[in-house]
Amino acid sequence: MSDRHLIDLNVNGETHEALVEPRKTLLDVLRHDLGLTGTHVGCEHGVCGACTVLVDGEPVRACLMFAVQAESAEIRTVESLGRDGELSDLQRSFSEHHGLQCGFCTPGFLMLAEGFLAQRPDAGREEIREAVSANLCRCTGYQTIVDAIEATATRRCHAKEKEATA
C-alpha cells in the first residue's frame, strides 16, 4: 500500500503534483487531492456519468480511469467553464431551461455536452438526446437538459455564421 507515485496532472491549464497509489482513480484525486469537488461521484462503475470530465477534449468517466493513467493528458473539469465569475453560454442555457434541479448530475452533463458540441457543433435534437443518454439524471426527466444543449448549439451556430458573414 505504501507503493505511491508522484504524478503531475494538468487540470484546467494548471499543473498539480499528487502522490497517489496506483489504484486511486482520477475522480478521487481530482476531488480529494486537488480539492476540485465540482466533479461528482454517482456510481463509481462507469454508468451514471456524474464524474464526466474532458481528457484531451474527450468526455471521459473519471471513475474508470486511474490518476496515473492521466499523467500526460490535458484534463478539464466543470471548474474550467465560464470566465471571470461569468457563466459560460452552456451554463447559462442550463439555467434558462431549468436543465437542473438538485444539480448533482449537472457537472457531468455540462462536460459531456461541452465535449460533444466541440465535436458535433451542428448536432440536431435527436443526436443530442442520443449523446446525453450516456449520463443519468434522476430529477429532470432529461427534456430540459436536451433543450439547454440544443439552444446552445443553435446559438453557437448562429454566432459562427454571423462571424463568417461579417
Place this chain on the structure above:
Amino acid sequence: MTARFDGRQGRWVGASVPRREDPRLLTGRGRFVDDIQLPGMLHAAFVRSTVAHGKLAGIDLSATLAVEGVVAAYTAEDLGLGDIVALLDRPLEEFSPTAMPILAREKVRFTGEPVALVVARDPYSAEDGVEAAVVDYEPLGAIVSEESAFAEGAPLVHDEAPGNVLVDVSMFDTPGVDAAFEAARAGGGRVVEVVTKSGRQNALPLETRGVVASWDDHDDQLLVQMCTQVPHQVRTAMARSLRVPERTVRVTVPDMGGGFGQKCVVGREEIAVAAAARRLNRPVKWIEDRREALTAGFLAREQRYRTLAAFDEDGRITALDVDVVCDMGAYSCYPFTAGIEPLMASAEMPSVYQVPEYRVRARAIASNKAPTAPYRGVSRPQYVMAIERIMERAARELGLDPVEIRRRNVITQFPYTGVNAITYDPGTYRESLELAEAAIRDEGWYEIRERAAAEGRHIGIGYCCFSERTGYGSGAFAKRKMAVVPGFDISEIRMDTTGSVVVTSGTMNHGQSHETTLAQIVADRLGLHLDQVKLRQGDTERIAYGWGTFASRSVTIGGSAVSLAAGKLGELLCKIAAHLLETSPDNVRLDGDGGVVQIDDPQRRASFEEIADVAYLRSHLLPKDVEPTLTATASFDVPGDGTFSNATHAVVVEADPGTGQIKILRYACVEDCGVVIHPQVVDGQCRGGIAQGIAGALFEEITYAGNGEPSAASFIDYLVPTATEIPDITVTHLETPCAFTENGAKGAGEGGTIGAPAAVLNAINDALRHTGVELDVTPVHPQTVLAALDAGVHKEMSVPS
C-alpha cells in the same frame, strides 16, 4: 369559508425567475456532503451481511484492525447504541412494534444489513478493512414473498411480529358493501376484479446518502453534516440512540443531490458514524456507495392489490372491496413505520371517483429484504394503478369508452366528502380529463392508432386520473394514528439594517428550488426585491423544529409559514413606521416597494432601510411598546383534511412485436396544483416525476432470489431510464387556488410519479387490446409484451375463417 388567497398582486409569484441555486451548482461550487473535508477526518465503511436471514454466530475483526490505515472497528456490542423504534398508536392486533438496531445484533435480517463499522485513514483502507472482517452466520430460511411470509410455520423476521405481519388494518367497511355487490351480480351491472402488482423500486437519488460527523468542543456539540430531508427528525432519533440531550446534537444539511423520500427517514449508518466520531474524537465521514444504495438503502413500492368493484349498468361504481399487501422488508422506518404504505392506500384508495361503499384491508409484511421508506408518491402510484385498471376493465366489459366511464364516475361537486371520510377541496378532476383527451384526439392519435392497427402495428392510448393529498397537516397524520405526528412548519424572518431579510424554513430543499420559490413568496408579501430575501434551511440550530420536505409539503406548508412570518414582520414594520411618520398604524400600509407609506398622504413614506436603521442603531426612537428587534416567527399547519392537487395523464405507446419494447410516442400531463409559484419549476417537478413513474412502469425493479439475494447491485442490473427512454412531455396547468394555504398553492412534487405507471400500463393494454391478454403488473418487461403479442397471434390464427 372565505378564501385566504388574494390573487397575484405581487411581482414575483407566478414568474419563472432565474433560479438562485443555479450559479453555484453550475460552476461546481455547490457543496454536497462528500465535498466536506475536515482536518484529521477519518473514513468509515460498513461490514454488511452476506446472508438474508441468519443468526450472527461470531464477528472477528482482528484481521480488520491489522489492515494498514485502519484506526478502529466496532460491532453493535462495542457501540451499545439504542435502537430506532417507530411506533403507531394502534392495538397489537393492528400493529406489531419492532426495533431496528444501529448495527445488527444476534441476527441479520437482509443481505446488506450493517454488521460492523470500520474506520480508517482513507476510504480505500476502510474498504480493505471491511474485506478482512470474518463474520460467521447460521442461515435461517429467508422470507422473500407474500407466500413465504404467510406460509405455515414460516420463519419469523421479528419474533415480535407473529405471522410476519407488521400492520393489519381494516380502516373502512361501510354497511352496504355486500348488498352493492349482490345487486351488481343480480341486475344488469358487473363485478370486476383486478389483481395489480408493482415491483420493488429504489428512489435512487443520484447522490447517495452520506454524513460527516465531528465533535465540536467549542459548541460542546456533535456536528452532523448529512444528506437528509428531515434534519430535526434525525437530531431527535440520533440524540435518543446516543442517549444524550438533544441540544448536544446539531444536524446541518448542505446541498443535496435528490432524496425523493428515501432521505426522509432516519438511517442507522449515520448514527453509527456519529457514535464513532464521538468515541474517536475525530471527524468521521461515510459516503454510501452505489452498491450499498441499491442493496441496503431504503426501497419502496412492492405491493399487491386485489381489487373488486361493483358497477351498475350505466357504468357507475357502487362499491369497492380491496385487499392490499405491502412488502415492507426487514424494518419499520422512523418516524413513519411500516404503516406508511398500507395506511396511505387504505385512506385514499377511492381516488377521484364517487365510491358509495368501501371495504379495505391492508397489511404490511416483514421480509428479508432491504427495508422500505416513503418514495415520491407513497402508495398512490399503486392504488391509482389498481383503481385505474378497474375503470379500464369495467369499461371493456360494459362496452364503454375508457374516458366515458371515468367521466361518469369522477367527482365534480366540491367540497366533496368521500366514503373514506376525507373532504376534498375544489379541483379540476373532470376538466383535466377533458383537456387531456382533447389533446390526444385533436392531434389525431386515435386515427393514427387505427391506421397502425391495419398495418399490424400495436399503438395504444392510456389515461390516468388522480388527485393527491399534498398539504398533509398534523390532522391527517394524527388520523392515521402515528405516534410521532408531522404536519406543521415554523419560519423565522429577520431584517437587517439594510432592509434585507433572512428567512428560515423547516423544509429542506433537495432539488425543488426552495431558495427561489419560498423567497418569491416572501418578496411579494413584504414588497421586497427577490435579491433582498435570503432563505436558510437545513440547520437544526436555526429553527426550533421543522418537519422537512416530503409529501409535497414545502410550498403548501413551508410556504405558508414563511408567508405568515413575513406578514407579521410587515405589521411590525408598519407599526414602527406609523410612529416615525407620526400617524396611526391604521393609516399606513406596505407600499410593495420596500417601504411603508402613509395612506392619506402617499408623499410620506419610510423605507425599510430607514425603519431598520432606527430599530437597530437608534432604538431610542422606537415606540415604547416595540422591542428593538426586527424579527417575527410563525408556524403553520394545514387545517382539516389538507389540500388536493389533481391531474390527468394521457399517453400513447407503441409495442414493438420484434423486441417487446415499449416506445412512448406522446405524453401529455394536465395538472392543477393551485396557484403556480414558479411555472418552470412546477413543469420540472412534473416531468421529473413522470420520468420516475415511467421507470417504475417499464424498467426498474429489484427482485430477490429464493435465498434473499437481491438481483440488482449496480446500474448494470438496475435499469434507470436515460434520455432516449424518457419522451418530451407537455404540461398544461389549471389553477384552482387553494383556500387553506396562505398563497393559494397546493403541491407539485409527487404528481408525476403518481400518474405515470397507470397511464403507461393502460396504454400498453390498449396496444395489446386484440391479444386477449391484460397486464396488471409493473414493470412491464419486453418478454411479457412478446408473450402477449404471441398469444394474440395464436388467437387470430385460431379464429375460424
